Amino acid sequence: MIEEEQPRSDTDLVIVTGVSGGGRSTVARALENVGYYVVDNLPQALMLDMAELAHRAGGTARQTAMVLDVRSRAFSTDLGGAVQALKERGYSPRVVFVDADDEVLIRRFENVRRSHPLQGDGRLADGIAAERELLREAREAADVLIDTSHLNVNQLRSRVEELFGGEDARRLRVTVLSFGFKYGLPPDADFVLDARFLPNPYWVPELRDHTGQEPEVSRYVLGQRGAVTFVETYARLINATAPGFEREGKRYLAVAVGCTGGKHRSVAIAEELARRLRELRVVANAHHRDLGRE
Template sequence: MPLRSTSTEDSARARLDLVIVTGASGGGRSTVAKALENVGYYVVDNLPESLMLPMAELAFESGDATRRTAMVLDVRSHAFTADLAGAVAELKARGFRPRVVFVDAEDDVLVRRYEKVRRAHPLQGEGRILDGISAERKLLAAAREAADALIDTSHLNENQLRARVEELFAPADARKIRITTLSFGFKYGIPLDADFVVDVRFLPNPYWIPELRDFTGTDGPVSDYVLGQPGAREFIDDYATLIGHTAPGFEREGKRYVTIAVGCTGGKHRSVAIAEALASTLREEGLSAYPHHRDKGLE
């Protein structure tokens, strides 16, 4: 067990922007790694937990060149032990403040991705792809539970995933909570990475108005229609107040990412308009908030 560092060293190490990426095989870790490189991270791929602390120390000693470092852990590594919590605890004991990102997708999506590339899952052995996915989920359960950010890639293509990561990890105050208002359609499933789920199907659906049907919630006519409905603005203001009250508690508990999933039937009109307006209202209240639209282009 490494010796505890001094308070001065702790303060210096805490300023190292350190990100740890893990998650389901086929979930999109390699795309996340490339996206982190795009926003200035020095990325170390396929790193076993036992080398995380030495790598963090090396990055710290290297100065500005590795001031933003990301480590990608892969279950396929022969040195993978599934003790991510212990490795993170060691890092914190030395004064580092790592952020853990878990990349995941629904089982059926992972199966389709493996079938598409005609590859076996690294843990399936003589069984089926689904057997490998199940075995991996058991190995990674603790890491998923402890992650600071969970990114659900089930409904994202590579470009959308890259944009999502770049949005989350663009240079900013790492101590400040970042809020994503994520619009979605209930017909496509509730996002896995939602911390809050908001249902805006109580508002009239612009889909049934012919002149609005082909627009989306980011277009003025639809946005004006949705936000002009009785109760819409009050709903946004009340929910922003709720998040404003809970955000300081999340920050005290070390949670740095919060996803508010805003859902309507298809994820094209009402949820998009409300997600945009909610993010804007949260920013007006001094919070770091960004809208993201999962299903906007599906209809």
């Protein structure tokens, strides 16, 4: 009896790329932690061949991650074309782009005392700028954009494991990210919610040194007029649009909730919004970008 071949769409392919110093290696290790077979520094020209090998091998290879490095001589700027070739063959690859602010990248390279791979005889900033231009289209076409500017290694690993581990990978996953407006908008946000209409617990002496993760601050924030309605409205909106995002192939949604410093209001609202989304059977987790910066 001949065993029927599984459809190529059942092979879970993740393509990881991004700027040098952004954290690709950490993303690769995190994917290994959740069961992916990871191929590092794969020439782009071999992506389709690697996908076919993974499909035929089956087993653990059915979850394969391919990490592309701009330093590879076989790297091409036409990542979109390579991804389209995979789709035409029947695969459903997901592209992860790892990014960080220029200032953060410069600091990381200086800390390890090495030059940028595209720096040549120029400045470090020149190498970063050249790489950004090379990867511009890949960044725009990515399914998941992870900005690591304010993430440590453990936070980045946790983010990847939540996105790619456990539940059905084809379901929409929502990251509710709290942040402080004074530290800038999260560049990977799909929606930005502003919690600054609520009274700031910073001006309540007994709450100032606590955070929105603590019950006394959460009760204060959610007890303010309009707070619960705010959370419920956005929970219903996200829940109502989730099936449409899934039909269109979008698997990751980043909802950023901001307040002034990212310590009290946004944290409490993000935790509550993620909780209510989970009650609605939406896969959701809360992360706090700027907690601890003050």
